[in-house]
Amino acid sequence: MNWNDIFTAAPEVALAIFGMVLLMVGAFGGDRLQRPMMAVTTVILIAVALWQLSAVVVGFNGQSSFGGMYVDDDFARLMKGLVCVGAAAALMLSFGFVQRTDMHKFEYPVIMTYAVVGMMVMASARDLILLYMGLELMSLSSYVLATFRRSSLRSSEAGLKYFILGALSSGMLLYGMSMIYGFAGSTDFQAIANASSQILTGDDDLLIGMSIGLVFLAAGLGFKVSAVPFHMWTPDVYQGAPTPVTAFLAGASKAAGFAMFIRVLFEALGPLSLQWISILQLLAIASMALGAFAAIAQSSIKRLLAYSSIGHIGFALVGLTAGTEAGVAATITYIAIYVIMTGGAFALVMAMKRDDVELEDISELSGLVRQSPGLAVALLILMISMAGLPPFLGFWGKFEVFRAAFEAGQVGMVVVGLLLSVVSAFYYLRMIVLAFFAEPTEAFDPNLPGSVRFVLVVSSAVTAFGFILVLTIPAIPAMSQAAAQALLTNFL
Secondary structure, eight states: OOHHHHHHTHHHHHHHHHHHHHHHHHHHHOGGGHHHHHHHHHHHHHHHHHHHHHHHHHTOOOEEETTTTEEEOHHHHHHHHHHHHHHHHHHHHHHHHHHTSTTOOTHHHHHHHHHHHHHHHHHHBOBHHHHHHHHHHHHHHHHHHHTOOTTOHHHHHHHHHHHHHHHHHHHHHHHHHHHHHHHHSOSBHHHHHHHHHHHHTSOHHHHHHHHHHHHHHHHHHHHHTTOTTSOTTHHHHHHHSOHHHHHHHHHHHHHHHHHHHHHIIIIISGGGHHHHHHHHHHHHHHHHHHHHHHGGGOOBHHHHHHHHHHHHHHHHHHHHTTOSHHHHHHHHHHHHHHHHHHHHHHHHHHHOEETTEEOOBGGGGTTHHHHOHHHHHHHHHHHHHHTTOTTSHHHHHHHHHHHHHHHTTOHHHHHHHHHHHHHHHHHHHHHHHHHHHSOOOSOOOSOOOHHHHHHHHHHHHHHHHHHHHHHHOTHHHHHHHHHHHHHHTTTO
């Protein structure tokens, strides 16, 4: 290790040092410093996000360090930027929440900071060992965050389920990694890709063994992005975890999970694309179908958003089934849009409170337009966008993944996706109908925290006008394209 390695990994190093400083400040200052610690952490995360995203726009050359285990390329920078945006939004949603609950502990921003460090390592990892280190740092931090509301039985239950199922998925992931290491002889992504190319033209037994390792690896990765059938933790954790933590898991962790998913499949296992494309097709169809049909029966808005996220994961995977640069760029675009919409959706959930009591039943949205027109308009924008209907930003995401899949000959995937999009639109439109046409219930508390209001306004505005920005500012779609090109330089 030398100074060049440190400079290449500067975002992670800076956040890790910042986390240690936060820990020392909290240890000496106590819980009374939680609010300023959260404020500083939010500013730092936004600064890192702008740092990484601006680097993608400028187009710096990618660099590797730590013997090739770590890479700083446009793909990593863009995904890190999305992770930091999602984490910053979750912290903003936390300000009012932690003050009126038993989450008023200085450890909260510290743990979230280190979860972000793990996610950023996942985005830059080019070695299975480093990838697993980043994954476990993220996972262990997330388990603690899910149970952070200690007085809540549902929060404790959610964290326990998340931990048990997460440990199972980590075991499957490790088993898959060990099998791939056994057949490839290395944990380095480039070496695994070279070995995979040789295996394709060699012994069929080796190919079978490598494929089995791929299946276990895909199962572990599928858990991290909550793809069906590895989704079983998602509804309970989304409902039971504190709402800002749920927003964090739904946004930032999904971006990190897809960064890991894409880099492993395309960089390390690119020559085996015929094998893993078939797996992705099954995961995508199952996720879209379950997300569409299971959400219809939900009465809790947090459980509905959980199944909605599962469906969105399926649509994002449709882009990857193309196995092309356009498919990767489309998936990155979809995840970026999803992170933006998710922040606004959970800001809406946090606005659903009466007498400082959180409300989750969807029926509470009845007549919202008469009680709170601003919230109703935000709901209209976000739900139409999440349904993938024009003219809002969510339509662009679905259009891109479907176009990439169609151009790659995945016509069946496109047809299935379109049909399930129609089904999923039902529960989004149901909330709109309740808000605009049903008889009103008692109004929500008017004193919405400023930080929550900010997240809601920004998310709604970007969702409403983002389509125009994408069409008028070339740099925005060019970022996803540059990230895909950086990732696939060695694959295509």
